[in-house]
């Protein structure tokens with residue numbers, strides 16, 4: 001891609017997001033970079049085609065006279081056009097802010113007010129009449145009311161500049177913008193690619209929305225390895241036969257996504273899942289894979305590598321752990337391994353001292369070159385999680401305090417076991433709702449379970465469980481499940497209410513939506 005004006009600083013050319021991802025355009029220009037599913041057939045964009053599309057977009061962006069650091073919001077799913085646009089923004093030092101088209105307008109506007117993008121480009125739909133709003137697509141960029149051109153002091157893009165900002169739900173309810181530099185993303189990509197999950201010729205099915213950083217992992221893993229990314233249209237993900245058809249048509253060799261993308265296929269069309277002979281790897285992230293479903297997947301497709309990716313938007317993935325095949329019966333917690341190359345995961349007790357004993361829970365802190373720069377416009381929140389290294393306080397390094405809890409297994413690898421901040425006090429006792437959930441999932445008739453905390457009639461915290469039963473003979477009652485909990489845990493840990501439901505709500509990332517479950521309790525109580 002043409003360079004920006006004479007660099008004041010030199011850097012390795014492959015430290016920029018777009019340069020790193022387009023390296024294969026030099027070595028394998030005719031290999032597929034993006035394989036889309038369109039009308040029952042595949043549509044291939046080669047690395048050369050992708051680079052040309054990115055160059056076209058970059059030239060168009062230049063018309064708007066934007067300066068390095070000005071944001072471009074992209075309202076789109078993953079597609080060849082969206083990948084090209086994202087690369088174009090990066091080449092010009094314009095941080096992209098990906099927003100899923102599924103995002104409710106009100107939330108999108110909140111993000112827009114915070115990110116203050118110079119341009120807000122939509123792949124589909126009506127962009128509206130606001131200044132800077134427009135469309136992008138094969139015909140280019142069209143912005144009916146362009147932003148006012150200001151005098152700009154354009155400088156070269158450096159690796160410390162921001163590549164993207166991803167807004168995640170903050171605990172306060174206001175979206176928090178996670179700011180990632182080119183250097184951090186590329187450091188993450190290098191560490192991940194060193195694990196050797198995919199290689200030239202592979203096709204990585206991508207199921208996460210563009211605003212969930214797992215989609216950027218998919219793009220990085222694929223393009224950075226000279227392989228292709230194969231976006232699964234989000235609308236088809238809900239239909240197991242269509243989902244599997246997309247995988248067949250695009251000849252996906254790997255699929256990345258949250259665990260729930262497999263649920264419907266496991267339940268309704270296991271034979272078709274078993275027939276996906278080209279599938280060699282499944283990467284999952286974001287929450288624990290319910291072990292029953294995971295074992296089912298292993299039985300259907302033995303030999304497929306299952307990789308548990310652990311991380312948060314603030315760090316991208318911090319570790320990758322391959323699930324043993326088959327998973328031994330006695331395993332109750334999946335390993336998340338140890339940090340991937342370049343990343344240390346420290347397990348610390350509340351005083352900041354290392355936890356060394358097997359089975360003792362501590363909080364995970366990350367020492368990594370792939371951490372966020374900080375939260376967008378929120379120094380206070382940044383300082384709360386990017387903290388001085390408790391083990392090397394004089395090193396000047398900052399670690400990411402994840403808020404995630406884990407313990408070490410006999411093999412020295414970590415087991416995720418919930419979050420510090422979801423920990424609650426029930427009648428003065430410390431309870432981790434995830435542990436109660438795990439107990440419910442151990443019941444033979446339970447397929448899915450979620451445990452939420454709410455304020456009970458007496459004004460104190462109580463637990464409520466939502467349970468989806470499996471296909472076995474019906475007859476398990478809510479009271480049986482409560483009794484099942486009481487058999488193995490103290491009374492304060494057993495949920496005061498267990499509800500059997502048809503399905504659990506999921507958020508736009510596909511994870512169980514605890515917020516909606518809590519809202520449900522409030523509505524029901526009223």
Ligand code: HFR
Nearest residue numbers: 213214217285286287288309310311312313316317416
């Ligand atoms: C996360 C974070 C993961 C892998 C995360 C690769 C990339 C990015 C990610 C995805 C995510 N087992 N619990 C697990 N960024 Br690239 O989910 N990000 S998040 O910010 O929305 O949520 C939290 O999800 C973590 O702090 C954990 O609590 C939980 N989590 N991975 C796992 C997990 C269990 N593998």
